[in-house]
Amino acid sequence: MKKHTIVALVQDRPGVLSRVVGLIRRRGFNIESLAVGHSETPGVSRMTIVVEWEDVEQVVKQLYRLIEVLKVSDVTNDPIVEREMALMKLHAPPAKRPEIVALTEVFDAKIIDVGANTMVIEMTGSPAKVQNFIDVIRPYGIKEMMRTGRIAMVRGARGHTAEEFVESANGHAERVPAMN
Amino acid sequence: MSEKRTGAQVMCEALIRNGVEVMFGIPGGAIMPFYYAMWEYRDKLRHVLCRHEQGAGHAAEGYARATGRLGVCIGTSGPGATNLVTAIADAMMDSTPILAITGQVGSHVLGKDAFQETDITGITMPITKHNYLVKRAEDLPYVFEEAIYIATTGRPGPVLIDVTKDAQQATIVPDWNIKLDLPGYKPNYRPNLKQVREAIKLILSAKKPLIIAGHGIIMSGAVDELRAFAERTRIPVITTLHGIGAFPEDHPLSIGMPGMHGWVHVNRAIQECDVLFNIGGRFDDRVTGKASTFAPNAKVIHVDIDPSEIGKNVKVTVPIVADARLALQAFLNEFPPDREAFAELHSHASDWMEHIREMQAKHQPKQQYLNRADTEKMSLPPHDVYAALTKALNSRGNYRVVTDVGQHQMWAAQLIDWYRPRTHITSGGAGTMGFAVPAALGVAIACPNDTVWVICGDGGFQMTNQEMATIVQEGIKNVKIAVINNGYLGMVRQWQELFENKRYSGTPLSGPDFAKLAEAYYWKGITVEHTSQVEAAIEEAYETDGPVLIDFRVEREVNVFPMVPQNKSISEMILESPHKS
Ligand SMILES: Cc1ncc(C[n+]2csc(CCOP(=O)(O)OP(=O)(O)O)c2C)c(N)n1
Numbered sequence: 001m002k003k004h005t006i007v008a009l010v011q012d013r014p015g016v017l018s019r020v021v022g023l024i025r026r027r028g029f030n031i032e033s034l035a036v037g038h039s040e041t042p043g044v045s046r047m048t049i050v051v052e053w054e055d056v057e058q059v060v061k062q063l064y065r066l067i068e069v070l071k072v073s074d075v076t077n078d079p080i081v082e083r084e085m086a087l088m089k090l091h092a093p094p095a096k097r098p099e100i101v102a103l104t105e106v107f108d109a110k111i112i113d114v115g116a117n118t119m120v121i122e123m124t125g126s127p128a129k130v131q132n133f134i135d136v137i138r139p140y141g142i143k144e145m146m147r148t149g150r151i152a153m154v155r156g157a158r159g160h161t162a163e164e165f166v167e168s169a170n171g172h173a174e175r176v177p178a179m180n
Numbered sequence: 181m182s183e184k185r186t187g188a189q190v191m192c193e194a195l196i197r198n199g200v201e202v203m204f205g206i207p208g209g210a211i212m213p214f215y216y217a218m219w220e221y222r223d224k225l226r227h228v229l230c231r232h233e234q235g236a237g238h239a240a241e242g243y244a245r246a247t248g249r250l251g252v253c254i255g256t257s258g259p260g261a262t263n264l265v266t267a268i269a270d271a272m273m274d275s276t277p278i279l280a281i282t283g284q285v286g287s288h289v290l291g292k293d294a295f296q297e298t299d300i301t302g303i304t305m306p307i308t309k310h311n312y313l314v315k316r317a318e319d320l321p322y323v324f325e326e327a328i329y330i331a332t333t334g335r336p337g338p339v340l341i342d343v344t345k346d347a348q349q350a351t352i353v354p355d356w357n358i359k360l361d362l363p364g365y366k367p368n369y370r371p372n373l374k375q376v377r378e379a380i381k382l383i384l385s386a387k388k389p390l391i392i393a394g395h396g397i398i399m400s401g402a403v404d405e406l407r408a409f410a411e412r413t414r415i416p417v418i419t420t421l422h423g424i425g426a427f428p429e430d431h432p433l434s435i436g437m438p439g440m441h442g443w444v445h446v447n448r449a450i451q452e453c454d455v456l457f458n459i460g461g462r463f464d465d466r467v468t469g470k471a472s473t474f475a476p477n478a479k480v481i482h483v484d485i486d487p488s489e490i491g492k493n494v495k496v497t498v499p500i501v502a503d504a505r506l507a508l509q510a511f512l513n514e515f516p517p518d519r520e521a522f523a524e525l526h527s528h529a530s531d532w533m534e535h536i537r538e539m540q541a542k543h544q545p546k547q548q549y550l551n552r553a554d555t556e557k558m559s560l561p562p563h564d565v566y567a568a569l570t571k572a573l574n575s576r577g578n579y580r581v582v583t584d585v586g587q588h589q590m591w592a593a594q595l596i597d598w599y600r601p602r603t604h605i606t607s608g609g610a611g612t613m614g615f616a617v618p619a620a621l622g623v624a625i626a627c628p629n630d631t632v633w634v635i636c637g638d639g640g641f642q643m644t645n646q647e648m649a650t651i652v653q654e655g656i657k658n659v660k661i662a663v664i665n666n667g668y669l670g671m672v673r674q675w676q677e678l679f680e681n682k683r684y685s686g687t688p689l690s691g692p693d694f695a696k697l698a699e700a701y702y703w704k705g706i707t708v709e710h711t712s713q714v715e716a717a718i719e720e721a722y723e724t725d726g727p728v729l730i731d732f733r734v735e736r737e738v739n740v741f742p743m744v745p746q747n748k749s750i751s752e753m754i755l756e757s758p759h760k761s
C-alpha cells in the first residue's frame with residue numbers, strides 16, 4: 001500500500017476534525033500524521049493528512065460528502081514542498097555536547113534549550129531530512145520527542161486557495177423541489 | 181416585528197416556517213421546554229406521541245418516504261436520543277430526509293456525565309448527513325434553517341439537532357433574517373450536457389441496452405421522464421427494490437427486479453447487456469452480487485446526485501452527477517429529433533426484449549412457486565396470501581404497502597404488482613427489522629385517504645408492535661397489518677437451510693396469539709390458517725372501520741427463490757432447495 005498525502009480545506013466549525021478523522025477511521029485506515037491549522041482566510045482551516053490508502057479517490061469523494069469540506073486533493077504525485085518539525089529532548093551531559101552541536105549544525109537544526117544534562121533541539125525540514133536527523137541523534141539518547149506531522153503545499157501558481165470558496169458562499173445552491 | 185421568544189418557541193416557529201406539520205416523539209427532562217412551547221403551536225404543529233423513540237424515528241421516515249417531505253422525530257437526552265439511533269442509521273442508508281431533535285443536558289454540565297447525558301452528536305456523526313450541538317438560543321433560527329436545507333436537498337438524509345436545555349429556555353429576540361453560509365455544500369443538480377451527449381451516443385449504438393431505475397427516480401419525481409425516455413428508446417427497464425414503483429410493472433418494457441432475490445431473466449440480461457444505464461441507483465451489493473463479475477460486457481452510464489456513489493462499486497464509462505429528473509429531461513432534449521436516428525436501436529432493442537421474454541417465460545412461473553406440487557400440499561403457502569392481497573390492492577386501489585425485513589419483504593417485492601411511486605416503502609439499505617409498523621404510522625398520517633398495508637414477519641413485528649397503541653390513540657383507522665407468521669426468523673432460517681446444513685440455531689420463534697394481542701390494543705384481530713380463509717379475511721379488513729391485524733399462519737419452511745448466495749456472481753442463481761423434504 002502506498003502512502004498518500006491529502007490536503008483538505010475545511011470550514012472551521014466545531015466537530016469538523018472529528019468528522020474527517022471519523023470518515024477515515026470507518027475504513028480502518030491508520031492515519032500516520034495529521035496537521036491542522038488556520039489557512040490564509042479567516043474561518044477556513046487547512047489540513048494535511050498522511051495515510052496509507054488503496055483507493056484514495058473514493059475516500060476523497062466521500063470526504064466531499066462532509067458539509068464543511070471545501071476542497072480535498074491527493075497531492076502525492078504533485079510537485080509539492082513538505083515540511084515537518086520535531087522537538088526532541090536529548091540526554092546531553094557536558095562531555096557529549098560538542099558532538100551534538102556539530103551534528104545540529106550539519107542538519108541545520110536549532111538548539112533551543114540547554115539544561116544541566118539535557119538539550120532541547122528543534123529540527124525543521126522535509127520529512128526525510130527530519131527522519132535522518134532523528135536516526136543520527138538517537139544514539140545519544142532521546143528522552144522525549146514530539147513531531148508535528150507533515151504539512152504540504154503545491155509549488156508554483158497551482159494549488160488551492162480558501163478565498164474562492166468563501167466568495168461563492170453567497171447565493172447557495174439552487175433548490176430543486178422533489179415532485180410527486 | 182421580532183418579539184422575544186424562548187429558544188423552544190424559536191424551534192417551533194422554525195419548524196412551522198419550514199412547512200413542518202407533524203412530529204413524532206417522546207418527551208423527557210432535557211426536552212421538556214420544547215414540549216412546553218409546542219403546546220402553544222399545537223394547531224399548526226401536530227405532535228404524535230410514540231411508544232418508543234425508534235418507532236418515532238421510523239414513523240418520521242415513513243412520513244418522509246410517502247411524501248418526499250421532511251419527517252421529524254424527537255427524543256430526550258441520553259436513552260431517548262440513543263433509541264433514535266437505529267432509525268437515523270436507517271434513514272442514512274435509504275437517503276430519507278428526516279430531522280431528529282434531541283434535548284441535551286444544560287450547557288454548564290456538558291461533558292460532566294450529568295444525568296441522562298449522552299454525546300449524541302458524537303454517536304450519530306457517521307450516520308447523519310450532518311448534525312449540530314446548539315448551546316445558545318441565538319443560534320437556533322440559523323441552525324434549523326440550515327439543517328432542514330441539508331436534510332431535504334441534494335441526496336436527502338437524516339440531520340440531528342441536539343439542543344441544550346438552557347438554550348431551549350433562554351429568552352431572545354430571534355433573527356429570522358437568515359442567509360445560509362454553506363460554501364462546502366453545493367449539490368449539483370444539472371447534468372453536464374457533454375456527458376449526456378456522450379451517453380446518448382453510447383445508447384444509440386447499443387445492441388443489448390438496459391435501464392436500471394433506482395430510488396433516485398422516485399425521490400426526484402422523474403417517473404414521467406423515465407417513462408418517456410424508455411418509450412423513446414424502447415430499452416427494457418429494471419426496477420431495484422427502492423426503484424419499485426418508478427416504472428409500472430404492467431408496462432411492456434418493464435422486466436422486474438434484479439439482484440439477490442431478483443428474477444433469473446433480469447440477472448441474466450444484466451450479465452449479457454452491452455450498455456447499462458443506471459439512473460438513481462447505487463449498485464448496492466444486494467443488486468450486484470460479487471461486483472467484479474457484474475455486467476461483464478457492459479459499458480455503464482451512471483446518473484447519481486452523489487458523486488461518491490459513482491465508481492464506488494462498479495466501473496463507470498459515462499458518469500453523470502445530477503438530479504435524476506433533470507438528467508432525464510436533458511436526455512430527452514438532447515436526443516436527435518429525427519425518428520431515423522432510433523431505427524437501429526429500436527430494431528436491436530426489440531430482438532433483445534424478445535430474448536429476455538423468452539428467458540422469463542422459461543424461469544419466472546416456476547420461481548413464483550405458485551404451481552409447484554409441494555405448495556399444493558400446504559394448507560397456507562405464503563404465496564396465496566400475496567396473490568389475494570395483490571387482487572385486493574388492484575381492485576380497491578388507493579394503497580400504500582410498508583414492508584419489514586425478511587422473506588415476507590422479498591415476496592412482497594416479487595409477487596405484488598407495482599405501478600406507482602411511493603406505494604412500496606421498505607427498509608432497504610439498513611434492512612431494519614421493526615421498521616414496518618412504526619413507518620406505517622407515519623405513512624397513514626401522511627396519506628389519510630389510502631389504505632396502508634403493513635406486511636411483516638413474526639420476528640420484526642415483535643420488535644416494534646407497540647406503536648399499535650399510538651395508532652389507536654391518534655384515531656388512525658387506515659392501517660391494516662398482515663403478519664406473515666412462519667414461526668421463524670425466516671430469512672436467516674433460509675440461509676441456514678441452504679448453506680449451513682439446516683442447523684436452525686437461534687431461528688425458531690414463538691410469539692403471542694397475534695390476533696389476541698391486536699384485540700388487546702383495541703384493534704380487530706383475525707387468524708388465518710388456510711388458503712380458503714385468505715380472501716375473506718382481507719375483505720373483512722377492508723370492511724372494518726378501524727385498524728385490523730391478520731395473523732397469516734403460513735407454511736413454516738418456504739424459501740424465497742431465486743436466490744444469489746452472498747458474494748457470488750449474479751450468474752449463479754439457486755432456483756430451488758437442494759434439500760427435499
Ligand atoms: C434489527 C435486525 N436484527 C436482525 C436482523 C437480521 N435478520 C434479517 S431477516 C431476519 C429474519 C426476519 O424474521 P421475520 O421478521 O419473522 O421475517 P421472515 O423472514 O420470517 O419473513 C433477521 C433476524 C435484521 N435484519 N434486523
Ligand SMILES: [Mg+2]
Pocket residue numbers: 586637638639664665666667668669670
Ligand atoms: Mg418469520
